[in-house]
Amino acid sequence: MSDLLEVRVPADQSEGTRSQVLKWLKAVGAPVTANEPLVELETDKVTVELPAPATGVLRQILKAEGAEAAPGDVLAQIEVGAPATAHMEARVAERPASATGPAAPSRDAQGARENLSPAVRRLLAEHSLAAGDVVGTGDGGRISAEDVLRVAEARRAGLAPPAGTSTAEAPAAMRRVPHSPIRKRIAAHMVQSLHAAPHVTSVFEADMGAVIEHRKKHHAAFGQRGAALTLSAYFIAAAVDAIRAVPEANSRWGEDALEIYDTINMGVAAALGGGGLIVPVLRAVEARDLFEIARGLNDLVTRARAQQLTPADLRGGTFTLSNHGTSGSLLAAPIIINQGQAAILGIGRLEKRATVIEGKEGAERVVVRPKCYVTLTIDHRVIDGQEANRFLQVFTARLESWPA
Numbered sequence: 001m002s003d004l005l006e007v008r009v010p011a012d013q014s015e016g017t018r019s020q021v022l023k024w025l026k027a028v029g030a031p032v033t034a035n036e037p038l039v040e041l042e043t044d045k046v047t048v049e050l051p052a053p054a055t056g057v058l059r060q061i062l063k064a065e066g067a068e069a070a071p072g073d074v075l076a077q078i079e080v081g082a083p084a085t086a087h088m089e090a091r092v093a094e095r096p097a098s099a100t101g102p103a104a105p106s107r108d109a110q111g112a113r114e115n116l117s118p119a120v121r122r123l124l125a126e127h128s129l130a131a132g133d134v135v136g137t138g139d140g141g142r143i144s145a146e147d148v149l150r151v152a153e154a155r156r157a158g159l160a161p162p163a164g165t166s167t168a169e170a171p172a173a174m175r176r177v178p179h180s181p182i183r184k185r186i187a188a189h190m191v192q193s194l195h196a197a198p199h200v201t202s203v204f205e206a207d208m209g210a211v212i213e214h215r216k217k218h219h220a221a222f223g224q225r226g227a228a229l230t231l232s233a234y235f236i237a238a239a240v241d242a243i244r245a246v247p248e249a250n251s252r253w254g255e256d257a258l259e260i261y262d263t264i265n266m267g268v269a270a271a272l273g274g275g276g277l278i279v280p281v282l283r284a285v286e287a288r289d290l291f292e293i294a295r296g297l298n299d300l301v302t303r304a305r306a307q308q309l310t311p312a313d314l315r316g317g318t319f320t321l322s323n324h325g326t327s328g329s330l331l332a333a334p335i336i337i338n339q340g341q342a343a344i345l346g347i348g349r350l351e352k353r354a355t356v357i358e359g360k361e362g363a364e365r366v367v368v369r370p371k372c373y374v375t376l377t378i379d380h381r382v383i384d385g386q387e388a389n390r391f392l393q394v395f396t397a398r399l400e401s402w403p404a
Helices: 109-114 118-126 145-156 181-196 209-224 231-245 290-305 385-400
Strands: 003-008 019-024 037-043 046-051 056-061 074-080 199-207 251-253 258-260 266-268 319-322 343-347 351-358 364-379
Touching: 037 074, 118 145, 199 385, 209 231, 209 364, 209 385, 231 266, 231 290, 231 319, 231 343, 231 385, 343 385, 364 385
Parallel strands: 266 319, 319 343
Antiparallel strands: 003 074, 019 037, 037 046, 056 074, 199 364, 251 258, 343 364, 351 364
């Protein structure tokens, strides 16, 4: 006798936030093995694979690709102990409309609409197409996302004018790029942050000569011990000194009180290869020396590039560093604060600049120094301009006086 086992969104992975079903890795009727990847979920800007909780047959999918799911929601049902062949013949007829494949559509337009997957319905709406405008190439004439995109591309190229539209009435050439779930979440977060906090930015310039000399001397030794010594490690260490001088920078605004954190959990903003931004968190940086900061940062960067970050890696930040200069930016202002934090530190591109140096008896000379702009964008409810300047004074002083 077989039993149905529910596959649920883990509560400990989402902590109250909603996830989105990105991709089902198994089709209805397929055999599954305990702990093998079953479905991909996107939450907190990372993708996580949810494994099958038991061995059996995927009996039903309750959340289609693209659907949102809260912690504890049932995603699917697995029939434990059932042979795979028991469901293979019923696979097409029983599975729900999802990216694992709906039932084969009928040839009439009404039937086609009834058998479209959520992804296909969304693409048809985005490209102002009807189901009758697309010839399906899937099983039984099913319309796939690729079929819709092929027709949409042909219309953009002028090979197929929109239905019911004359050539003279055709709109100007354009293309639509659907928003990814990550881009939607970033947009909502940015708008919410600007509405929540008045942003003000202070700008200083930092001479990186001392840091560069120290890095030259110790880079190889750090690498042998398993940590890549990057400039970002120095910025994090200097930010710790600045936060100690201005602890309000490591706080959260509350309606009745300011919550100042004793621990500094440093979020480090990083651009995603496919677009978007991710901010993994390096925890308790105030208790780490330069080597421990470099090693922890290297671990986060390595796992981020391998897409191995977990939702927990992105939570709990109390202050954020954005080293936007790595992509060539000299200055960015304001950098949007990661709510609910009180400030964000920005680092511009390092470059050689002509600098006037005052020597003995007032004599001046021009020298070339490695410098970068540094900014602190603050929540003006929490921090005043004087405190922001104090933060940057301490920050730049630490960098410019780094011991050899």
